[in-house]
Amino acid sequence: MKLHTISINNLKRRKAKMAFLTIGLMVGIATIVTLVTLTRSMSNDIERKMDEFGANILITPQSNGLSMNYGGISLGGVTFDQREIKEADLDKVRKIKNNKNISSISPKVLGGVKVGTHDVLLVGVDFAAELKMKQWWQIFGSEPKGDNEVLLGSDASNTLNATSGDNIEIKGEKFKVAGVLNQTGSQDDSLVFMALPKAQKVLGKEGKITMAEVAALCSGCPISDMVNQIAELLPDSKVSAIQQVVAGRLKALDQFKRFSYAMGSVVVFIGSLIVFVTMMGSVNERTTEIGVFRAIGFRKSHIMRIILLEAALVSLLAGILGYAAGMGGAKLALPFMAETKNAHLVWDATVAFGSIGLALLLGILASLYPALHASKMDPTEALRAL
């Protein structure tokens, strides 16, 4: 027989009341877990989507020349009065404070060339980085391997009348068309893609690039900060963010998050009130019992320990069940809330331990006054028979 024997046996006896108490607190915890997990999973979903969108930071040369449109994005002048960025400068970008958020950097060199009788825009790219960034690209044929293979946009393929396996001639050199892009509806359709080092040589721009696209993955990270960090390192370049769409979504998510926390707080507050009222009722019901404990020599601290231990056990159970129910709720709700079908539920130990810890904290806090009230009961008042 120890003090916890009394607590445990009392809980076993008052099953209905304790179940009510557990459910009250559990609902609060489950709501918090569901909302937190949903917002985290949705953030993750959007973060992944940002990756799929491709670049969200553009590095272009400062230019007063003619502007040219690339994928709906304004670039520096690329036709005549064209300036370049030193390729070596790109290494600096990898050293910015938020460098962990950089998914990939895709440098490009642009220049007009003649293929047969047609003027086309030649783009030198790092194929590995480009393909990682533009996952929506579909290639008929294969990816270019080596310096003497090129990739054609669908319009370029039609205009030049060349398809995968054919050869085209640029500045007297023969290049094999490794593949042709499926229609993208973007500027890419009319371009000729070549490996970056070769394109630099063909265009006479060794060690130089015209622009670079940076894919930054983050929902929480400040893209504007990253833009500033890059701009500081590359003072001669223009660094801009393409974040409006994502920022809009994140803002909506942030509002949802705030609403979730507010709603969760209200539910948890109600849960705590249920614990308080139930524990207070339980203490008042046990007046005689507490009187007996005091009469046979239990200290006030012993009484408090019995009551608080009961609260802790119930809260622990409510925390575990609340976490499980909350994750279940999040799993059911996620397909309706997320933007992509394959959004994953985020399993996070912080949420698991946090929710159980929160349940314990709330249960004990809400039981503190009832426990104090019980410990202060006058044994003679409690035992009216005496």
Added chain:
Amino acid sequence: MAIIEMKNVKKQYQTGSDLVEALRGVDISIEAGEFITIMGQSGSGKSTLLSVLGGMNHPTSGEVEMAGVKLYQLKSEELADFRAQNLGFVFQSFHLIQYLTALENVMLPLAIVKMSTAAKREAARQALERVGLGAKTDRLPNQLSGGEQERVAIARAIVNNPHILLADEPTGNLDSKTSEEVMALFRQLNEAGQTVVMVTHNPENGAYSDRTIHLKDGLISA
């Protein structure tokens, strides 16, 4: 040598605008090993006297000395410790904890004592055997008769070998045959050296004690 010494103990209660004088200057001296019954009519102050003796009710004035300790000079928690180490209580309505078995009820005073669980179980089993309930240790209170519940309550009161056993109307809820058995048990415990102070309104119970103190209107009348 007196184990209990009460000197000019007075207890007043304020109920609304009325001042009730439950004890109006009581002097009692009880020797170690004595069996005392305190008798009186309802409202005579006998229950108040017992609660003052039990260290649970501060007298308005006067002194209570028990086993050499001035009881009401102790702080609240020291008084609790004193009760745990020196006093055993038997209540009128038994006041057993309904969700604990007979054995667990008897072990209750030992829950706050540093002892191995096995030693606690053994002490409780022995106490139950002393009151003749060794075979029903695992029963819950509602599975026991009134007399058996009373015995469990007595076993709980003696499990920590208290100096003084305080009983409040222990036969109040029992039939006459069971009452006689319970009183015989108290006598038996007393003969084994236990000091017993019992409040009762049943004159027949007085026959089992060494001495009877009569209370009337908060004063000792005989």
